[in-house]
Amino acid sequence: MEPSSPALTTEKQAWIKMIGLAEAEGPLKELYVQMKTKGGSRPAVYQTPTGEPANIIRAHSLDREGLQLAFGLSGAIHWGPKSLPWVRREMLNTVTSGANHCFY
Amino acid sequence: MSAHAEFLRAASQDTNLATQIKTDFRKAGLSDPDLRMLEFVEKLAQSPWLVVETDIKRLRQAGFNDVGILHIVLGSAHFNYLNRMADGIGIKFDYKTDIPEYKIPQESSPLASADPVRGETFHWDGSTKKPREGAIAWIEGPAATADSGRSLEPQNLYRVMGENPEARDLAREWRCYQLRATTALDARQRMRIALFISGWNRCDYSIYWYQRALTQLGEDQSLLARLAQGKAPENLGGLDQLVFQHAARLTQEPWTTKEETIEELRQAGLDDKDILQLTMLASYLSFENRVALGLGVALEF
Numbered sequence: 001m002e003p004s005s006p007a008l009t010t011e012k013q014a015w016i017k018m019i020g021l022a023e024a025e026g027p028l029k030e031l032y033v034q035m036k037t038k039g040g041s042r043p044a045v046y047q048t049p050t051g052e053p054a055n056i057i058r059a060h061s062l063d064r065e066g067l068q069l070a071f072g073l074s075g076a077i078h079w080g081p082k083s084l085p086w087v088r089r090e091m092l093n094t095v096t097s098g099a100n101h102c103f104y
Numbered sequence: 105m106s107a108h109a110e111f112l113r114a115a116s117q118d119t120n121l122a123t124q125i126k127t128d129f130r131k132a133g134l135s136d137p138d139l140r141m142l143e144f145v146e147k148l149a150q151s152p153w154l155v156v157e158t159d160i161k162r163l164r165q166a167g168f169n170d171v172g173i174l175h176i177v178l179g180s181a182h183f184n185y186l187n188r189m190a191d192g193i194g195i196k197f198d199y200k201t202d203i204p205e206y207k208i209p210q211e212s213s214p215l216a217s218a219d220p221v222r223g224e225t226f227h228w229d230g231s232t233k234k235p236r237e238g239a240i241a242w243i244e245g246p247a248a249t250a251d252s253g254r255s256l257e258p259q260n261l262y263r264v265m266g267e268n269p270e271a272r273d274l275a276r277e278w279r280c281y282q283l284r285a286t287t288a289l290d291a292r293q294r295m296r297i298a299l300f301i302s303g304w305n306r307c308d309y310s311i312y313w314y315q316r317a318l319t320q321l322g323e324d325q326s327l328l329a330r331l332a333q334g335k336a337p338e339n340l341g342g343l344d345q346l347v348f349q350h351a352a353r354l355t356q357e358p359w360t361t362k363e364e365t366i367e368e369l370r371q372a373g374l375d376d377k378d379i380l381q382l383t384m385l386a387s388y389l390s391f392e393n394r395v396a397l398g399l400g401v402a403l404e405f
Contacts, residue, residue, distance in 0.1 A: 015194035015366040016376040045114035048198050054107075055195040056186060062377040066384050069278040070185065076271040077178045084175050088138065090112035094125050095142045096180045097105035099149035101208045101359035102187035104107060104197055 019061040020052050028064045035071065042079070043086075056104065110201040123203050140166040145180040150215050152397040153306035157235070160242045160400070170243040171267045174399070178271060181394035188387035191358040192350075193380065194366065214357040235400050240264055242400035256320075258313050260401050261392070275395075282388045283317075288378035289347070289385075292321055296331060297382075298389055300348065301355050304334030307393040309401050343372040351386040 021032050032053055039046060048054050060067035078089055097104075105126060113122035124132035129142045144159055163173050235242050240260040257279070265272035283298065285291045295318050302310035311332050318328055327337060336348040346369055353361055369379050395401070 011196065013196045013198070015363045016379055043111075043114060045111055049200055050198065052198070055198045056107075056190055059189055059193040059195050060380070060384070062380050063384065065281060066381070069274060069281055070189075070384070073271060073274040073278055074182055074186075076268060076274055077175065077182055080268055080270060082171050082175065082268060084172065084179065086115040087112065088141070089179060090108055090115045091125055091129070091138060091142060092145050092176065092179050093108040093183050094105055094112055094122075095129050096145050096149050096183040097108055097187055098126065098129075098206070099146045100184065100187040100191075101212050102105055102190055103206055103208065103359075104105070104187075104190040104195055 013055050014059055016059075017062065018055070018058040020058060024061070028061060028067075031064055031068055038075070105206045106197055106201055106203070107199050109203050109206075110199055113201075113203060119203065126203060126206060137166040137168065141168070141176055145176065148177065148180050148394055148398045149184055152394045155397050155400075157242045157400055173243050174265065174267055177395060177398040178265070178268070181391045181398060184390040184394055185387045188354045188358045188390055189383060191361050192354050192383040192387060194361065194363055208359055212357075212359065215355075235402050240402050255404065256317070258309070259404050261309065261396060264395075264399055264401055278388065279392065282385050286378065286381045288374055289382065292318065292323070293347075294385055295321075296323075296327075296337070297348070297351050297385060299328065299331040300334060300336060301351060301386060301389040302393055303332040304352070304355055305389070305393040305397070306334075307396050309396040309403060310389070310393055312403055343369075343374070346372050347382060350382060354383065354386040355390065 019028060021029075024032050035053065035057070046054075052058065057067065057071060060070060077083065083089065084092070109122045109126040112125060113119050116122065121132060125142075130139070134142070140162055144155075144163060147159065148155055160173060163176065164170075168176065238247060240246065241264045243264065245260075245264045245266055257276075262272045262276050265275060283291060283294055285294070289297070295314050299311065299314035299318060302314055315328050315332060319325075330337065336352065337344075340348060350361075350365060350369060353365070366379055369382070370376075374382070
């Protein structure tokens with residue numbers, strides 16, 4: 001089986017407009033930089049091959065405050081001092097996604 | 105799912121484990137605690153209204169303490185949000201993986217019947233959802249406190265997150281943000297959608313709070329009763345109908361969302377930011393309802 005690869009950057013990445021790192025300005029750009037800095041202390045596997053914020057993050061880009069809250073909470077749940085161990089977390093995330101038939 | 109199976113492979117350094125979890129976790133030869141945790145999160149995702157205190161006791165018997173159980177529920181509930189965002193916005197996969205692709209089963213049915221009675225197999229018994237006297241939930245938290253009844257927002261939903269104060273504070277802020285008026289939907293309309301979804305999910309806790317807030321806004325009681333049963337308002341047309349249809353689909357079968365759905369919303373007058381904010385609201389409710397239902401959060405009164 002051919003490996004699943006990231007969609008080509010020229011391909012439409014979502015059904016609504018998303019703002020990438022290069023075109024982000026002001027508070028959104030600051031938030032992207034902040035998230036990238038924080039992400040730097042996390043395993044490299046979470047970085048996308050293109051270096052862009054992951055599509056699930058960029059999907060929120062038209063609402064910066066909503067983006068900050070949703071992923072701030074995600075970080076507090078998954079990367080806090082009392083969070084579940086990494087392997088267990090990813091088992092949980094994979095099975096929840098499977099139960100919801102979420103391909104991504 | 106594809107992304108997190110790849111992250112699991114990286115975390116475990118075990119391709120077989122990641123592949124098996126992606127395919128069928130019950131055949132992955134897991135330890136008892138891991139198997140019970142995954143059975144629990146599957147139930148929380150697919151039929152949160154059926155979670156009972158016995159499910160929490162089973163997690164405890166498997167070795168999880170209450171802090172662990174809190175994080176299982178929060179983590180899974182938040183993924184129910186992310187899954188709906190991914191499918192509702194139609195994002196493309198942007199990682200690289202050689203774990204075999206996930207195929208949505210041909211016969212995948214909605215998470216449950218659209219009928220709020222859930223057909224003959226569903227027997228609703230609210231009494232099984234209550235924690236012991238004086239407790240705020242099925243896990244340990246601060247003792248229930250007498251409430252004056254003047255509070256305008258839920259309290260126990262956040263008290264139960266006391267072992268993770270950062271998550272607690274962000275969850276409270278997130279809820280306030282999701283209920284705030286946006287360009288396309290005023291606060292009343294957003295709360296109607298919140299009540300409709302909570303009604304469909306049979307989340308008595310959230311139903312109470314949205315009914316109360318809407319009552320204070322002077323909302324018609326027959327409409328509230330209808331929404332609290334998970335039924336959309338009658339005689340909707342145009343944009344209002346599309347809005348409720350999108351919210352219902354994201355709640356019940358998010359994987360069936362199609363680009364045409366988004367285009368219809370656009371044709372009816374929403375711009376991309378409006379569509380995003382509607383999708384965020386509906387997806388957010390899948391988080392809130394699952395935290396309340398998964399932990400057996402008790403009403404304050």
